[in-house]
Amino acid sequence: MIRKRITAGLVSLGFPLILAVLISEASHAIPLVPLGQWPGYNRGWAESLVLVNNHAFIASGLGGLTIIDVSNPTQPVRVGGYVAVKTDQAHSVKVVGSLGFLAGYPHLRIVDVTNLANPTLVGRYDVGGQAYGLAVAGDKAYLAHQEGLEVVGVSDPRVPRLLANYYAVPAYDVTVVGSLAYLANGSSGLQIIDVSNPADLRRVGGYQTGGTAFGVQVRSNIAFIAASTAGLEIVDITNPAKPASLGRFYTSGDARGVTVQDNLAVVANDTGLQILDVSNPSSSVRLGGFPTPKGRAFGVVLGQNLAFVADFFGGLKIVNLSDPAVPTSMGAYDTTGLAQAVSVKGNIACIADHTAGLQILDVSSPAAPRRVAHFDTAGWAVDVATLGNLALVAEGDAGLLVIDLSDPTMPSPVGRYHTGDFVSRVVVNEDPAVVGESAGVEIIDLSNPAIPFRIGGLQTSGSLQDVAVSGTTVFAVEAGPLSSATLEVFDFGNPSRPVALGSYSTGSGLGMAVAVQSNLVFFTTSKIPYTDLHIVDASNPVAPKWLGGYRDLGVFRGITLVGNLAFLANDWMGVEILDVSDPAKPKLVGGTNTVGYATDIAVLGNSVFVSDLNAGLQVFSFSNPAVPALKLSSFGEFAAIQISGEIGRRYSLQYAPYLPPAPALPASNSWTSLPAFTLTNSPQTIVDTTPNDHQQRFYRARLAE
Numbered sequence: 001m002i003r004k005r006i007t008a009g010l011v012s013l014g015f016p017l018i019l020a021v022l023i024s025e026a027s028h029a030i031p032l033v034p035l036g037q038w039p040g041y042n043r044g045w046a047e048s049l050v051l052v053n054n055h056a057f058i059a060s061g062l063g064g065l066t067i068i069d070v071s072n073p074t075q076p077v078r079v080g081g082y083v084a085v086k087t088d089q090a091h092s093v094k095v096v097g098s099l100g101f102l103a104g105y106p107h108l109r110i111v112d113v114t115n116l117a118n119p120t121l122v123g124r125y126d127v128g129g130q131a132y133g134l135a136v137a138g139d140k141a142y143l144a145h146q147e148g149l150e151v152v153g154v155s156d157p158r159v160p161r162l163l164a165n166y167y168a169v170p171a172y173d174v175t176v177v178g179s180l181a182y183l184a185n186g187s188s189g190l191q192i193i194d195v196s197n198p199a200d201l202r203r204v205g206g207y208q209t210g211g212t213a214f215g216v217q218v219r220s221n222i223a224f225i226a227a228s229t230a231g232l233e234i235v236d237i238t239n240p241a242k243p244a245s246l247g248r249f250y251t252s253g254d255a256r257g258v259t260v261q262d263n264l265a266v267v268a269n270d271t272g273l274q275i276l277d278v279s280n281p282s283s284s285v286r287l288g289g290f291p292t293p294k295g296r297a298f299g300v301v302l303g304q305n306l307a308f309v310a311d312f313f314g315g316l317k318i319v320n321l322s323d324p325a326v327p328t329s330m331g332a333y334d335t336t337g338l339a340q341a342v343s344v345k346g347n348i349a350c351i352a353d354h355t356a357g358l359q360i361l362d363v364s365s366p367a368a369p370r371r372v373a374h375f376d377t378a379g380w381a382v383d384v385a386t387l388g389n390l391a392l393v394a395e396g397d398a399g400l401l402v403i404d405l406s407d408p409t410m411p412s413p414v415g416r417y418h419t420g421d422f423v424s425r426v427v428v429n430e431d432p433a434v435v436g437e438s439a440g441v442e443i444i445d446l447s448n449p450a451i452p453f454r455i456g457g458l459q460t461s462g463s464l465q466d467v468a469v470s471g472t473t474v475f476a477v478e479a480g481p482l483s484s485a486t487l488e489v490f491d492f493g494n495p496s497r498p499v500a501l502g503s504y505s506t507g508s509g510l511g512m513a514v515a516v517q518s519n520l521v522f523f524t525t526s527k528i529p530y531t532d533l534h535i536v537d538a539s540n541p542v543a544p545k546w547l548g549g550y551r552d553l554g555v556f557r558g559i560t561l562v563g564n565l566a567f568l569a570n571d572w573m574g575v576e577i578l579d580v581s582d583p584a585k586p587k588l589v590g591g592t593n594t595v596g597y598a599t600d601i602a603v604l605g606n607s608v609f610v611s612d613l614n615a616g617l618q619v620f621s622f623s624n625p626a627v628p629a630l631k632l633s634s635f636g637e638f639a640a641i642q643i644s645g646e647i648g649r650r651y652s653l654q655y656a657p658y659l660p661p662a663p664a665l666p667a668s669n670s671w672t673s674l675p676a677f678t679l680t681n682s683p684q685t686i687v688d689t690t691p692n693d694h695q696q697r698f699y700r701a702r703l704a705e
Contacts, residue, residue: 030565030577030590032608032620038361038369042083042596042614043337045355046310048092048133048257048299055079055116056308056316057100059090060335062596062614065102067116068333073306073318076333080117084109084124086572086596086615092134092144092173099157103127103134103143110157125152125160133173133184133215140198142181144171149183149191151198163198166191173215173257180204180240182223184213190225192240207235207243215257215268215299222246222281224265226255232267232274234281246281249274252289257299257310264324266307268297273307275324287324292317294355306330313355339611341383341558341600343391348408349602349609350391351617352381358393359616360408366607366619375403375411387428390414390449394423400435402449417444417452427469432495434474436467441474443495456495461503462486465511468521473541474498477511477523485511485525487534489541501541506534515559515566520547520583522566524556531556533568535583548584552576558600558611565589567608569598575610575620594618628701631683643701644683650704652676653686655697676704 044063049056054071064083068076082100090104099122100113108127111119133144139155140163148168153161166183168191173184179196189209194202207223210230217224221238231250235243253271260266263279264287272291276284290307295314300307307327309317315334319327337356342349347364357377362370379398384391391411393401399418403411417435425436428446432455435442440459444452462478465485469475472493478486485506492498509525509532516522519539525532533550558569564581570591575598577590596615601608608620628645641653654671674688688697 030622032575032577032590032592032622034592035607035619035621036365036367036369037595037612037615037619038359038371038617039337040616041078041081042086043335043356043616044090044614045312046298046315046335047090047312049301049308049310049316050093050095051301051303051308052095057093057095057113058310058316058335059093059102059104061089061091061104062086063335064088064090065093065100065111065119066335067113067119068316068335070303070308070318070331073330076316076318076331078333080115080119082109082111082119082121084121091130091132094134094136096136101134101136101141101154103131103141105130108134108141108143108152108160110154110160123154123156123158123160125162130170133171135174135176135181137176140195142174142176142195144174144183146170148185149174149181149193149201151195151201153198164195164201166193166201166203172213175216175218177218182216182218182237184216184225186212186214189213189227190216190223190235190243192237192243205239205241205243207233207245209233210248211255214255217258217260219260224258224260224278226258226267226269228254228256231255232258232265232276232284234278234284247284249276249284249286256297259300259302261302264302264321266300266302266321268300268309270296272297273300273309273319273327275321275327277324288327290319290327290329337616338613339596339599339616340381340613342602342609342611342617343384343386344602344604344609345386348386348405349617350384350386350405351611352384352393353616354380354382357381358384358391358403358411360391360405360411361617362408363607363609363619366621369617369619372409373411375413377401382424383426385426385428385433387430387433387446390446392426392428392433392446394426394435396422396424399423400426400433400444400452402446402452404449415448415450415452417442417454419454425464425467427467429469434467434469434492436464436476438463440464441467441476441490441498443492443498456492456498458490458492458498458500460488462511466514466523468514468516470516473501473516473538475514475516475521475523475538477514479510485509485523487511487514487521487523487536487544489538489544491541502538502543504536504544504546506532512555512557513559513569515561517561522559522561522580524559524568526555528555529553531570533559533566533578533586535580535586537583548582548586550578550586550588552588557598560601560603562603567601567603569601569610571597571599574598575601575608577622590622592620628703630699630701632699633685639688639697639699640685641688641699641701642683642685643679645679645701647679647682650676650678652702652704653688653699654702655688655690655699657695657697671700 044061149166183191209227211228215226253269257268295311299310338354341352351359360373379395383394402415421437443456509527514523554573555571574593596612600611631642
């Protein structure tokens with residue numbers, strides 16, 4: 001995503017300044033070693049749930065199965081879960097005895113839940129697509145499938161097998177009573193299927209709902225259907241061949257699920273819960289409602305005077321229904337979180353965690369990241385940057401939020417700026433901040449964090465995807481026309497009147513991420529199934545020139561530069577490290593897979609921090625024995641440089657009076673080389689005896705050619 005950092009060590013002895021630039025060699029692999037992670041399990045949006053023995057079993061999409069102890073509904077506690085592989089999704093769940101059944105993409109998985117803390121896989125069946133709903137009756141599992149209904153034999157749960165199909169439009173839920181399956185069949189409404197003979201599934205009857213049928217419950221001879229914009233539809237199924245409408249209640253929002261207990265029907269829709277008295281089905285009466293403004297209620301089950309809600313973006317919600325007219329919140333557990341971006345400063349890592357807001361972690365021990373605070377943002381936290389004691393959070397439609405982290409355990413909002421557009425990026429090296437939004441870039445003055453204000457802005461030619469800043473130059477990556485990614489370069493030396501300097505178009509692909517180092521711009525594009533890194537020389541910003549590139553499978557969503565290494569967050573492929581010392585020929589030198597989907601990456605010292613979408617934060621260590629490390633001391637009036645590296649390798653030291661490029665030195669001869677040498681000990685001290693007239697010097701070490 002956004003955190004692009006250039007890491008170098010600067011040391012001062014009074015007269016010279018010493019710059020240690022770490023250079024890698026393409027042929028030397030750089031392993032990434034797992035150090036720690038937070039929260040230590042996969043998370044996802046709560047889609048459906050069942051309640052068994054004071055435990056809520058939640059199908060949480062990419063989070064798989066999440067198991068919550070709700071014996072104390074005011075303080076629900078996660079006790080365990082199950083995730084198969086990162087690409088699996090769980091949409092529906094049922095529990096029968098010691099077995100949990102998870103329907104989703106691309107499998108029906110059967111797990112042993114005897115040990116709630118560590119469910120284990122028993123068997124699986126490839127559903128060949130998406131299964132949205134699930135019922136289990138006897139030795140059969142019934143799947144509401146993207147192509148209708150599938151019946152799967154589970155008499156031996158280790159080897160589930162297909163028994164029959166009923167092909168139809170996408171189905172979202174199924175309930176089985178006796179020999180009949182009641183299928184919430186999307187745009188085709190309610191379908192009633194005779195499943196007494198799995199070899200010959202027969203449609204008995206059907207009922208066309210006024211909206212998309214998402215959920216169905218059957219009580220006695222009545223079917224209750226959550227029918228999207230048509231609300232709750234109540235249908236007489238006494239004669240399955242001729243279902244007849246008994247009544248309808250229009251709920252606010254799209255009805256997604258329904259559960260019925262005695263004369264009480266509770267409907268889950270995208271605004272929350274609607275609580276109805278259905279004792280007279282032809283004239284249902286609304287008793288009350290419970291809004292879930294940050295969520296989207298998908299499913300609901302009832303306990304003793306309690307409603308347990310799978311609230312999608314909002315996780316698990318527990319609602320007290322003792323007085324249905326005035327339902328109240330009892331407790332909640334956030335199953336969600338999609339780590340979009342990470343910013344690390346000192347011992348604190350800030351994670352933009354999408355619907356879960358801003359997570360603040362103590363990473364002083366990278367092997368054991370520890371959450372010290374959480375801030376519930378008004379919008380979706382999609383990016384974060386840090387400036388001093390401030391965290392700047394891009395909140396989508398809610399704009400830019402400024403949070404004081406002087407005490408990381410007590411984050412405090414101090415200011416906000418609404419751009420009027422969807423804010424997806426924030427970059428800051430110092431005041432002002434550069435904010436990226438759909439239509440372009442805003443330049444925000446943060447001199448008074450309580451009152452951020454716009455001092456300038458610019459409109460990009462395409463939909464902005466990412467932005468980087470170097471000095472007063474802005475580099476914006478956009479999605480241009482016909483899926484052509486464009487890099488645009490702007491000067492905001494005068495923030496009130498930014499000037500377009502130049503651009504470079506890739507010709508194809510969607511722009512993803514951008515970082516800048518000196519005169520080189522690194523930006524990524526995606527054209528499924530491939531992703532590309534482009535390296536462009538912007539020394540003449542009016543006419544950026546392509547130097548080289550690198551292609552792989554996946555999506556390069558984030559990039560961070562450390563010396564001559566480019567660290568890339570590559571979605572489901574994990575992390576890749578490229579040696580870019582020769583921009584014309586970047587080479588892969590290291591990397592690793594991650595638990596989730598890598599979206600952003602930051603490097604601090606030898607630690608690599610990856611925002612890993614549903615898996616939260618992943619921390620790795622890296623080292624390369626060929627990479628030299630420098631330490632400065634004095635030797636009389638000369639500089640003594642202690643170099644650590646790989647014994648037997650040849651290195652050279654170089655120095656320059658300025659950090660190139662500088663006005664006084666042409667870029668081509670900015671660095672002066674000292675004689676090359678072979679490292680015989682590590683560390684080994686080299687004394688620079690060349691005259692310097694007490695001027696500052698920057699040093700770097702390179703592998704000798």
